[in-house]
Amino acid sequence: MIKRKIIDSFWNVLTYLFSSVGIIVLLLIFIFVFSNGASTLSWNLITSDYNQTTYVLSYKDKYDGGNFEYKCKDDEYFSSYWGIAFTDTVNTEGVDSVIISYIDDHSPLLNGLLDVGNDNYHHLQVNQYVTTALLVGEEGNIISCPARKGAESMAAGFNRGVSITTLNLVDGGGGIRGSLIATLYLILFTLILVLPLGIAAAIYLSIYAKDNWLTHLLKSLIDMSSGVPSIIFGLVGLLLFVPMFNALVVSEGYSILAGALTMTIMLLPIVISTTKEAIDVIPKKIISGSLALGASQTQTTFKIILPNAIPGILTSTLLAIGRIIGESAAIIFVMGTQVQDHVLPNRGGTTLATHIYNLMGLENPNYKLASAIAIVILMSVLILNILVKLIGYRLNKFGRKH
Amino acid sequence: MEKIFEIKNVNLYYGEKHALKDINLDIYKKKVTAFIGPSGCGKSTLLRCLDRMNDLIDNCKVEGSIKYNDKELNQYDTLTLRSNVGMVFQSPNPFPMSIFDNIAYGPRCHGIKNRKALEEIVISSLKKAALYDEVKDNLKGSALALSGGQQQRLCIARCIAMKPDVILMDEPTSALDPIATLKIEELINELKKDFTIVIVTHNMQQATRVSDYTAFFMLGEIIEYNTTNELFKNPHNKKTEDYITGRFG
Numbered sequence: 001m002i003k004r005k006i007i008d009s010f011w012n013v014l015t016y017l018f019s020s021v022g023i024i025v026l027l028l029i030f031i032f033v034f035s036n037g038a039s040t041l042s043w044n045l046i047t048s049d050y051n052q053t054t055y056v057l058s059y060k061d062k063y064d065g066g067n068f069e070y071k072c073k074d075d076e077y078f079s080s081y082w083g084i085a086f087t088d089t090v091n092t093e094g095v096d097s098v099i100i101s102y103i104d105d106h107s108p109l110l111n112g113l114l115d116v117g118n119d120n121y122h123h124l125q126v127n128q129y130v131t132t133a134l135l136v137g138e139e140g141n142i143i144s145c146p147a148r149k150g151a152e153s154m155a156a157g158f159n160r161g162v163s164i165t166t167l168n169l170v171d172g173g174g175g176i177r178g179s180l181i182a183t184l185y186l187i188l189f190t191l192i193l194v195l196p197l198g199i200a201a202a203i204y205l206s207i208y209a210k211d212n213w214l215t216h217l218l219k220s221l222i223d224m225s226s227g228v229p230s231i232i233f234g235l236v237g238l239l240l241f242v243p244m245f246n247a248l249v250v251s252e253g254y255s256i257l258a259g260a261l262t263m264t265i266m267l268l269p270i271v272i273s274t275t276k277e278a279i280d281v282i283p284k285k286i287i288s289g290s291l292a293l294g295a296s297q298t299q300t301t302f303k304i305i306l307p308n309a310i311p312g313i314l315t316s317t318l319l320a321i322g323r324i325i326g327e328s329a330a331i332i333f334v335m336g337t338q339v340q341d342h343v344l345p346n347r348g349g350t351t352l353a354t355h356i357y358n359l360m361g362l363e364n365p366n367y368k369l370a371s372a373i374a375i376v377i378l379m380s381v382l383i384l385n386i387l388v389k390l391i392g393y394r395l396n397k398f399g400r401k402h
Numbered sequence: 403m404e405k406i407f408e409i410k411n412v413n414l415y416y417g418e419k420h421a422l423k424d425i426n427l428d429i430y431k432k433k434v435t436a437f438i439g440p441s442g443c444g445k446s447t448l449l450r451c452l453d454r455m456n457d458l459i460d461n462c463k464v465e466g467s468i469k470y471n472d473k474e475l476n477q478y479d480t481l482t483l484r485s486n487v488g489m490v491f492q493s494p495n496p497f498p499m500s501i502f503d504n505i506a507y508g509p510r511c512h513g514i515k516n517r518k519a520l521e522e523i524v525i526s527s528l529k530k531a532a533l534y535d536e537v538k539d540n541l542k543g544s545a546l547a548l549s550g551g552q553q554q555r556l557c558i559a560r561c562i563a564m565k566p567d568v569i570l571m572d573e574p575t576s577a578l579d580p581i582a583t584l585k586i587e588e589l590i591n592e593l594k595k596d597f598t599i600v601i602v603t604h605n606m607q608q609a610t611r612v613s614d615y616t617a618f619f620m621l622g623e624i625i626e627y628n629t630t631n632e633l634f635k636n637p638h639n640k641k642t643e644d645y646i647t648g649r650f651g
Binding site (some may be wrong): 210211283285286288289290293294295297299303304308 | 455458460481482484485496497511512557564582599642
């Protein structure tokens, strides 16, 4: 008796252990991604451009100095001479840098800095990064303030300088706004293409198609194509859709449109099978009830079948969006890996997933930014999955008592 | 007596299976005809022939002649035919929409869009199906929230809304409790003033209670067809007698 209990509990413990492996691994991924990316993740990251804008500015005239006052926060260092405050920070690429955290309304730097490149006055803004500053002191000595020495020495240097020879500024950079927009474009175009095609195919297969070998072949081909590796779809896109759009003179080389077509053929099997399942669970007696009332097959399809399949269609839409967000292999081939800030449908670009690929392919792989993007992707996929569950729950609540 | 359906030498095959054998039967106008018989004897199959619902089954083949109002059934357009010959199914099958929309569904499919006209049809159909008093305050509510018996009467009302000549009922009470069954039976007695009714039933008491004529089926053949009174009191065939006395089947 006792022996059996021991054996039973041994197997039980083993079962629990093995079944928890999946959850533990998932948890570890989350912990890894969050610990690496959480510090980089910010609203600024989402809204700013990937490519930096750099400015070389100068303030040639001798400035007599003001006596600005500002109540510094803990990590801020203020130059009362110029009326500007600096803070130590880490930029979106994960490098220690100095950021302008406050400018006094009467500071000469606000609108008085001359852009060396185009001789225009530059409007200095908070949240721009300072890479280096070269100032001239009272006695004509050069004061150099590189960002790596920190905000404290930067503020001290500014207090001693009376004019600025060069001020190197970096605006934005390392952001994912472009990739985010490209992802949204890709989702939009793909859904516009894949939903009508997929729903029509599902309606044909579950309602109109005769039960013969051709239909069976079609169904098994559709099931099979959902198992094709996505890189093969990427290849098809590269060899077929990219030249096609180029020939139509809407694009040169990679384009989001070609990406959308590639994703369409890749997602069709999923949309077809999910929609078909949703149609197949509609009770036959309701469909024959409609036909017995003298409604035509088309009326039955549009008034009974489609409205009842909408939860299933929504589920397939969300699944498709999830796949688009997560897809990388097929996208790299047809949309390229060059991160774009000005996204156009007929040009290449990166989605969030291929943005990570791009970052990790750089000379210095940027783990922090990659992890931050991974958080964005994981969160969107998580939210989509919750939505799928909620819709499935509503589907059960809505009517189906059969 | 006026015949509405004239069924002559009908044979029906599901693929290889010979489901109906040489059926000859006349169905009379404004009467209730009951089909009885053991399961799988072909009574529902014959019923579905009458509004050509068998057309929907892929490998089903019908031979012989069925005349509806002296015209071959095959010459009718199925949509017209099915709006003249309504059908009520074994288990209630309301559409997952409101009570109003359920009943207005048929008329809408046939092109009636006027809200007032639809409202009149819905109310008069519900009244004829003896459901109006129970649902009049809740016409916008979901049809699926009704009880089984109410759902079945809703399906009858939905049928009536098409203003048919004939109502086919395929074991309409088999999924209902005795009280709901009683209500449907009362309704059938009421409806036969206006409609021809053909009802398939497993319940012989039900056949005696509601029908004027009864056909007894066995293994795809009609064994006996007569007035209900005669068939149950004086069965001419031994098999009929065995079945209705419960010695068999």
